[in-house]
Amino acid sequence: MSVLRLEWISKHFGAIQALEEVSLSLEPGEVLGLMGDNGAGKSTLVKIIAGNYRPSDGRIYIGDVQKDFHHPIEARESGIEIVYQDLALCDNLTAATNVFLGRELTRSFGPFRVMDFGSMNAAAAKLFKELKSETRPKDLVRDMSGGQRQAVAIARTRLASAKIVLMDEPTAAISVRQVAEVLNLIRELKHQQIAVILISHRMPDVFAVADRITVLRRGRKVADKPVSETTPEEVTGLITGAIQAA
Amino acid sequence: MTSEDKPKEFASLDDAIDWQTHSYFSRILNKQSFWVFIAAAIACLALAIVTDTFATPQNLFNVTRNFAFVAIVALGMTVVIISGGIDLSVGSTLCLSAMVLAILMNAGNPLWLSALAAIASALLVGLVNGLLIAYLRIPPFVVTLGMLSLARSAAMVLSNNKMVFQFGPDEKLLFWLGGGSSFGIAHPVIALVLLALLTGFMLKWTRWGTHVFAIGSNERAAGLTGINVLGLKVSVYMCSAFFAGVAGVLEAGWLGGVTTNLGQSMELSVIAASVIGGANLMGGAGTVFGSVVGAALIEVIRNSLILLGISTFWQGAFVGSFIILAVAFDRLRALRDESR
Numbered sequence: 001m002s003v004l005r006l007e008w009i010s011k012h013f014g015a016i017q018a019l020e021e022v023s024l025s026l027e028p029g030e031v032l033g034l035m036g037d038n039g040a041g042k043s044t045l046v047k048i049i050a051g052n053y054r055p056s057d058g059r060i061y062i063g064d065v066q067k068d069f070h071h072p073i074e075a076r077e078s079g080i081e082i083v084y085q086d087l088a089l090c091d092n093l094t095a096a097t098n099v100f101l102g103r104e105l106t107r108s109f110g111p112f113r114v115m116d117f118g119s120m121n122a123a124a125a126k127l128f129k130e131l132k133s134e135t136r137p138k139d140l141v142r143d144m145s146g147g148q149r150q151a152v153a154i155a156r157t158r159l160a161s162a163k164i165v166l167m168d169e170p171t172a173a174i175s176v177r178q179v180a181e182v183l184n185l186i187r188e189l190k191h192q193q194i195a196v197i198l199i200s201h202r203m204p205d206v207f208a209v210a211d212r213i214t215v216l217r218r219g220r221k222v223a224d225k226p227v228s229e230t231t232p233e234e235v236t237g238l239i240t241g242a243i244q245a246a
Numbered sequence: 247m248t249s250e251d252k253p254k255e256f257a258s259l260d261d262a263i264d265w266q267t268h269s270y271f272s273r274i275l276n277k278q279s280f281w282v283f284i285a286a287a288i289a290c291l292a293l294a295i296v297t298d299t300f301a302t303p304q305n306l307f308n309v310t311r312n313f314a315f316v317a318i319v320a321l322g323m324t325v326v327i328i329s330g331g332i333d334l335s336v337g338s339t340l341c342l343s344a345m346v347l348a349i350l351m352n353a354g355n356p357l358w359l360s361a362l363a364a365i366a367s368a369l370l371v372g373l374v375n376g377l378l379i380a381y382l383r384i385p386p387f388v389v390t391l392g393m394l395s396l397a398r399s400a401a402m403v404l405s406n407n408k409m410v411f412q413f414g415p416d417e418k419l420l421f422w423l424g425g426g427s428s429f430g431i432a433h434p435v436i437a438l439v440l441l442a443l444l445t446g447f448m449l450k451w452t453r454w455g456t457h458v459f460a461i462g463s464n465e466r467a468a469g470l471t472g473i474n475v476l477g478l479k480v481s482v483y484m485c486s487a488f489f490a491g492v493a494g495v496l497e498a499g500w501l502g503g504v505t506t507n508l509g510q511s512m513e514l515s516v517i518a519a520s521v522i523g524g525a526n527l528m529g530g531a532g533t534v535f536g537s538v539v540g541a542a543l544i545e546v547i548r549n550s551l552i553l554l555g556i557s558t559f560w561q562g563a564f565v566g567s568f569i570i571l572a573v574a575f576d577r578l579r580a581l582r583d584e585s586r
Contacts, residue, residue, distance in 0.1 A: 018425070087467075088471075090460045090467055092531060097456060101456070101471045102472040104453045108451065112451075112452070114451040114452065127426040155489065
């Protein structure tokens with residue numbers, strides 16, 4: 001059963017048609033590469049799934065329940081987490097504090113509720129271990145590599161026990177060695193039956209981890225096929241419009 | 247290529263995750279507040295050797311009491327600076343609080359009631375600051391600059407710009423509270439220690455404190471995690487106003503009279519104390535210990551100029567240089583980190 005299903009999603013901003021009747025479905029543990037040129041509608045689609053925008057038309061199902069998100073918090077409560085391109089981390093705080101930011105663990109200390117750093121560090125260490133990342137809970141994010149920062153951002157989504165993780169250009173601005181680290185993180189999410197939508201311009205990265213590739217062009221879905229049945233050349237053609245549809 | 251650049255080899259992932267990058271010792275050496283503390287300690291030691299007037303109990307009593315007021319207000323300022331803001335209105339808030347206290351006590355009200363009203367008036371100033379900054383998104387610099395003028399004007403209107411020096415039936419109690427001492431320590435210093443412990447506890451051990459650091463570093467990220475950023479900002483400016491209000495009550499008791507120029511240009515010493523102690527004006531960094539030590543350093547310099555017979559006009563030059571030096575060190579450290 002699909003974990004996320006979009007049916008005939010359209011979105012227009014005034015006279016501009018950003019998305020036109022896009023349908024999509026995602027299985028648990030499936031990695032979907034979402035590709036398209038700038039302005040093709042990728043970010044609009046992601047913002048609709050994340051609850052930032054409401055579609056002008058069409059339906060969203062999480063599991064088999066139809067959802068109508070009015071606010072990003074409602075999407076998050078349905079198990080959708082986003083890893084932003086800039087990761088949205090506070091670099092003056094430790095890895096563990098970032099993972100738990102906004103949902104800190106506390107314990108009683110006399111009449112007060114105080115931060116339970118011990119439990120948070122231990123829980124964060126466990127999450128990093130699950131992600132097979134060499135990230136230390138007590139290190140400041142400021143002192144971390146790009147790959148470790150990704151691990152912190154992804155550990156946040158694990159803490160929320162997300163079912164679907166949307167990743168916006170996670171490999172855009174980091175070194176080659178760190179790209180490999182991030183791709184491994186995505187494989188770990190897949191291994192734990194979490195569905196991932198990977199938005200990326202980088203063809204090799206998408207072909208390395210994705211099970212399926214969806215291509216958008218001018219707001220329309222022009223292709224949706226398993227990675228094994230397509231090639232980087234075909235996808236490039238679909239993105240630019242040299243190939244109409246596949 | 248230094249040895250730090252080489253990836254370390256670990257027997258297992260567990261070892262890698264458990265590995266400590268910094269020992270406690272090296273962490274302390276990296277703190278600006280530690281070096282300011284050393285500077286203040288050396289200054290004290292030098293003065294104790296050079297002069298025979300510094301290390302007397304009376305002088306030390308005076309020095310600690312004098313910096314207590316600035317240090318108490320600097321506690322709140324540090325919280326504001328950590329959150330990425332600034333509060334220029336603290337001196338005027340202190341004056342308003344002292345004036346409300348003085349007028350109410352002069353009219354025959356008891357100390358506890360007058361002090362509560364004084365601190366409430368300060369909190370109101372903080373509330374207005376916070377609401378304008380958080381909800382109307384007016385820059386903190388502008389809002390609190392306006393409030394600097396507004397709050398002092400309110401104190402002038404309330405008192406008709408007259409000095410108040412009679413405090414009704416509870417006068418002795420007020421003078422004891424602000425000017426007295428227990429166990430040989432001036433009461434403002436005891437208040438400073440208690441408030442500093444409270445602030446340190448709040449910043450380090452509560453969710454509120456963690457969130458203050460978070461919004462100072464990356465406000466958008468903090469908002470995305472569901473932290474109530476707007477409410478938090480209001481609380482930060484109320485916190486700053488609260489400390490200014492408390493300092494106002496204590497200072498009224500010490501001086502034995504309140505005029506409308508009380509706390510004038512105090513915001514500069516307060517901000518200097520925070521910044522010298524390691525608070526980052528860009529937000530996200532600052533410590534309670536640092537701001538207290540920063541305030542102490544400023545007072546020790548002032549005191550030493552007097553004891554050494556140098557014109558006190560030089561104090562501003564020293565304080566100003568220290569502010570610039572403190573920020574310059576911070577910049578140098580940031581540049582070094584970027585080039586690494």
